Amino acid sequence: MATAIITGASQGIGACIAKRLAKDGFDVVINYYPSESSKEKALAVAAECEAFGVKTLCIGADVSKFDQCEAMVKQTKAEFGTIDVLVNNAGITKDTLLARMKEEDYDAVIAVNQKSIYNMLKHTCAVMMKQRHGRIVNISSVAGLYGNPGQVNYSASKAAIIGMTKTVAKEFGSRNITCNAVAPGLIRTPMTDVLSDELKAKMLSAVALGRYGEPEEVASVVSFLASEDSSYITGQVIEISGGLSM
Numbered sequence: 001m002a003t004a005i006i007t008g009a010s011q012g013i014g015a016c017i018a019k020r021l022a023k024d025g026f027d028v029v030i031n032y033y034p035s036e037s038s039k040e041k042a043l044a045v046a047a048e049c050e051a052f053g054v055k056t057l058c059i060g061a062d063v064s065k066f067d068q069c070e071a072m073v074k075q076t077k078a079e080f081g082t083i084d085v086l087v088n089n090a091g092i093t094k095d096t097l098l099a100r101m102k103e104e105d106y107d108a109v110i111a112v113n114q115k116s117i118y119n120m121l122k123h124t125c126a127v128m129m130k131q132r133h134g135r136i137v138n139i140s141s142v143a144g145l146y147g148n149p150g151q152v153n154y155s156a157s158k159a160a161i162i163g164m165t166k167t168v169a170k171e172f173g174s175r176n177i178t179c180n181a182v183a184p185g186l187i188r189t190p191m192t193d194v195l196s197d198e199l200k201a202k203m204l205s206a207v208a209l210g211r212y213g214e215p216e217e218v219a220s221v222v223s224f225l226a227s228e229d230s231s232y233i234t235g236q237v238i239e240i241s242g243g244l245s246m
Helices: 012-023 036-050 066-080 103-131 142-146 152-175 197-205 215-226
Strands: 003-006 027-032 056-060 085-088 134-139 177-184 237-240
Touching: 003 012, 003 066, 012 027, 012 036, 012 085, 012 215, 027 036, 027 066, 036 056, 056 066, 066 103, 085 103, 085 215, 103 134, 103 152, 103 177, 134 152, 134 215, 142 152, 142 177, 142 237, 152 177, 177 215, 215 237
Parallel strands: 003 027, 003 085, 027 056, 085 134, 134 177, 177 237
Antiparallel strands: none
16 A cells, blocks of 8 residues: 655645545545644544545644654654655745744744755655655645745745755656645635635636635645656646636
8 A cells, every 4th residue: 555644734735635645545644733733633634534445644743843754754654664655735824015024934934834845855755765666746836936915935935845846856756756746826725714805805806717726626636646647747836726827
């Protein structure tokens, strides 16, 4: 049985990805930020995944911390023996205009959204290289492609992910490891729920399909990139935005 790690998988897009990969037959490691409320959510996601007949493992780890990522990868390898798919999904926002943004809010977003990917790649790629096989999917954002007012920290972190994706694809392609990114647009999640009605209306008016995307639609693309059907696709960024950029 193949194994997938999904970071930030206790809710939102991450939870949908975990459930979709479980449906696809992967044993899944559900990472969550170490808190009681997140743990409860992660266990609920795990129960839904197990309904597909797969094994699950819930691991509380702050993915912005190098040593906690190392421990998670070691625990996964010990439990399942293999790591076939890594989905770097964990992310936060601390939105405000640059003139008002505090240094600690900039640093926090970079640490969780971007440094966490380095942390997970560093430890997971060692396993995948020995296996000579792996699928890595990084969750970026249209904010990383086009920028977004009030999100200089978030946009910077998501743009960095794209550069990392392309570099990792080049470095590890010879080992049969693919690395791709998806860039969601206006997706209906707890993260978008906190946006102002004015901002949501403005963004929605720019979407060609005229509606929000659903987390399941992102999960479907991740499912494809994690599968053998995508074996000749690497270093790519797939926008899931309903035509937001057109």
